Amino acid sequence: MSSIEQRPRRRAPWVFAALAALLAFLPLVAGPYPQTIARSVLTYMMLAISWDMLIRSGQLSFGIAGFFGLGGYAAAIGATYLGVPPVLTLVFAAVVVGVVALLIGAVVLRLRGMYFAIVTLALAEIFRIVMHNWSSLTGGPNGMLLPRSAFDGNSVATYLMMLVLAAVVIGVSEWFRHSRIHFALTAIRDNETVAASAGVNIYAYLLTAFAITSGIQGAVGASYAQLFGFVTPESSFNVNYTLIPLAMTLLGGMYGTWGPVVGAVLLGVVGEYLKLFIPYGHLLVYGVIIVLVILFMPRGIVGLVRGHLERSRRTTTASEKGGAA
Amino acid sequence: MKGLQTEALTIRFGGLTAVDGVDFSLTPGEIVGIIGPNGAGKTTLINLLAGIYAPTSGRVVFDGEDITAVPAHRRAALGIGRTFQLIHPLEDLTLVENVMTGFLFAGRRSLRAAREAAAALCRDLGLGGLNRSTGELNILETKKMEIAKALAVEPSVLFLDEVMAGLNSTETLDVIRMVREIAAHRNLGIGVVEHVMGVIKELTERVVVLDGGRLIAAGPYSEVSQDPRVVSAYLGGSV
Ligand SMILES: Nc1ncnc2c1ncn2[C@@H]1O[C@H](COP(=O)(O)OP(=O)(O)OP(=O)(O)O)[C@@H](O)[C@H]1O
Numbered sequence: 426m427s428s429i430e431q432r433p434r435r436r437a438p439w440v441f442a443a444l445a446a447l448l449a450f451l452p453l454v455a456g457p458y459p460q461t462i463a464r465s466v467l468t469y470m471m472l473a474i475s476w477d478m479l480i481r482s483g484q485l486s487f488g489i490a491g492f493f494g495l496g497g498y499a500a501a502i503g504a505t506y507l508g509v510p511p512v513l514t515l516v517f518a519a520v521v522v523g524v525v526a527l528l529i530g531a532v533v534l535r536l537r538g539m540y541f542a543i544v545t546l547a548l549a550e551i552f553r554i555v556m557h558n559w560s561s562l563t564g565g566p567n568g569m570l571l572p573r574s575a576f577d578g579n580s581v582a583t584y585l586m587m588l589v590l591a592a593v594v595i596g597v598s599e600w601f602r603h604s605r606i607h608f609a610l611t612a613i614r615d616n617e618t619v620a621a622s623a624g625v626n627i628y629a630y631l632l633t634a635f636a637i638t639s640g641i642q643g644a645v646g647a648s649y650a651q652l653f654g655f656v657t658p659e660s661s662f663n664v665n666y667t668l669i670p671l672a673m674t675l676l677g678g679m680y681g682t683w684g685p686v687v688g689a690v691l692l693g694v695v696g697e698y699l700k701l702f703i704p705y706g707h708l709l710v711y712g713v714i715i716v717l718v719i720l721f722m723p724r725g726i727v728g729l730v731r732g733h734l735e736r737s738r739r740t741t742t743a744s745e746k747g748g749a750a
Numbered sequence: 751m752k753g754l755q756t757e758a759l760t761i762r763f764g765g766l767t768a769v770d771g772v773d774f775s776l777t778p779g780e781i782v783g784i785i786g787p788n789g790a791g792k793t794t795l796i797n798l799l800a801g802i803y804a805p806t807s808g809r810v811v812f813d814g815e816d817i818t819a820v821p822a823h824r825r826a827a828l829g830i831g832r833t834f835q836l837i838h839p840l841e842d843l844t845l846v847e848n849v850m851t852g853f854l855f856a857g858r859r860s861l862r863a864a865r866e867a868a869a870a871l872c873r874d875l876g877l878g879g880l881n882r883s884t885g886e887l888n889i890l891e892t893k894k895m896e897i898a899k900a901l902a903v904e905p906s907v908l909f910l911d912e913v914m915a916g917l918n919s920t921e922t923l924d925v926i927r928m929v930r931e932i933a934a935h936r937n938l939g940i941g942v943v944e945h946v947m948g949v950i951k952e953l954t955e956r957v958v959v960l961d962g963g964r965l966i967a968a969g970p971y972s973e974v975s976q977d978p979r980v981v982s983a984y985l986g987g988s989v
């Protein structure tokens with residue numbers, strides 16, 4: 426064996442990415458129903474990725490629906506009162522929600538584990554109640570209509586907009602994975618005392634990750650608002666926007682971009698299919714999947730495949746070594 | 751004033767005073783033994799110096815500056831390195847990535863520079879198989895990785911908390927040689943916590959003795975080991 430240590434080659438992700446790109450454009454030619462499913466898959470996929478990005482630090486959030494809903498409202502309010510153009514409401518929502526998360530995070534990121542998780546759950550509920558009751562601004566329980574939809578509701582253009590957003594989210598997630606942020610978040614997850622002793626500013630990294638992932642959730646909420654043309658407290662803050670991305674990530678595998686992607690495609694498509702036969706049955710199936718995965722497949726599908734690749738790589742290097750000796 | 755000094759450093763956990771009015775110093779170039787029976791406060795002292803705990807009272811001074819209120823991650827960047835008595839590898843990172851973290855964050859290096867520096871440091875310490883997961887390392891390699899991680903913050907003072915524990919005599923000799931080499935080549939102040947007195951005698955120019963959080967004796971090992979207070983502390987009697 427050469428003395429220079431090589432990092433394992435990384436060809437699989439590119440093949441995978443090319444395949445994914447192909448799949449992403451398929452709904453454009455496949456008709457309106459597949460497009461609807463694909464939009465829903467993309468929405469949950471982005472939420473799943475953003476949730477995963479934060480849990481890479483060990484911080485478990487149950488607040489996805491809160492920032493998602495807040496993003497929808499930010500888009501509606503920005504468009505209505507400030508005249509933000511439809512497509513730019515995504516950016517507007519990302520910034521507004523990111524800043525809100527920064528302010529809240531400054532306080533709640535001193536909490537860990539279950540305490541943090543429960544506070545994020547409570548936050549989502551607080552956001553919903555505020556939007557519900559601030560009638561003069563938000564229309565109260567009736568919600569708000571957006572003055573104009575993105576691309577005047579053109580479904581192909583809207584779908585492409587979501588694809589672009591998804592590409593950006595995947596890009597940010599991969600940047601997390603391959604920059605110093607990856608080392609900081611992983612060290613924090615493994616052991617905070619060791620991380621701090623290596624010079625990691627834990628608070629700063631957690632705050633950054635929380636603001637960015639919440640900002641993503643806000644942008645996704647805005648895209649959803651553009652898609653449907655309205656926001657309401659009940660639909661925008663629906664707890665499914667927390668639970669479904671979580672189930673998808675667990676199924677696909679945590680701590681990476683491709684786990685949530687795989688989980689979202691699988692559960693999203695299967696869920697749509699199930700909806701046709703048993704309304705709300707898909708939610709039951711999600712629940713069952715969460716339980717089964719946690720019990721029998723804690724690393725998810727991507728983790729399982731990685732494990733297999735890893736083992737076969739090791740046995741080949743071992744036999745190569747044996748041959749050379 | 752180079753190095754690390756404490757003034758009347760004290761920390762209380764509820765009713766227990768784990769470190770009690772300790773004046774301690776460590777200057778670059780010297781190796782100091784920190785000894786005392788179980789529960790004497792040795793690890794707690796290191797945690798106070800590294801900024802993991804905030805003292806109840808007293809001061810920590812580093813290179814002439816009061817750093818009592820400076821958080822742990824900035825102390826690492828200033829050049830205070832330490833190993834952990836209870837070893838916690840970052841298990842989701844490989845060997846070289848574990849060592850990289852100090853260069854990345856305390857040393858503010860780029861990913862590539864940190865990886866290169868970590869690989870070079872591992873090579874210096876005789877660590878190979880850099881892309882192995884930490885679970886694949888044997889005990890000696892794990893201890894060396896801990897030392898490498900502490901060195902990766904490029905410290906001017908370094909604390910080794912029972913790094914020899916669990917090693918056999920050959921391995922212990924290996925690590926003693928390594929610590930000597932580190933001291934000789936890097937001009938560090940090293941604080942060594944060990945229960946094996948042979949190691950302390952072998953490595954250190956002077957020792958401080960803690961008992962019940964108090965510093966009860968200080969001086970060359972040969973003198974301190976004769977001190978009746980030290981003898982009785984080790985025999986379990988109180989002073
Ligand atoms: N975080 C903490 N909370 C409460 N008590 C603590 C804490 N850390 C240490 N102590 C107590 O402080 C005392 C000193 O502990 P410390 O670990 O510093 O001893 P030590 O000299 O390192 O012992 P050993 O040789 O066994 O490692 C012990 O009684 C311990 O139980």
Ligand SMILES: [Mg+2]
Nearest residue numbers: 792793794835
């Ligand atoms: Mg100890």
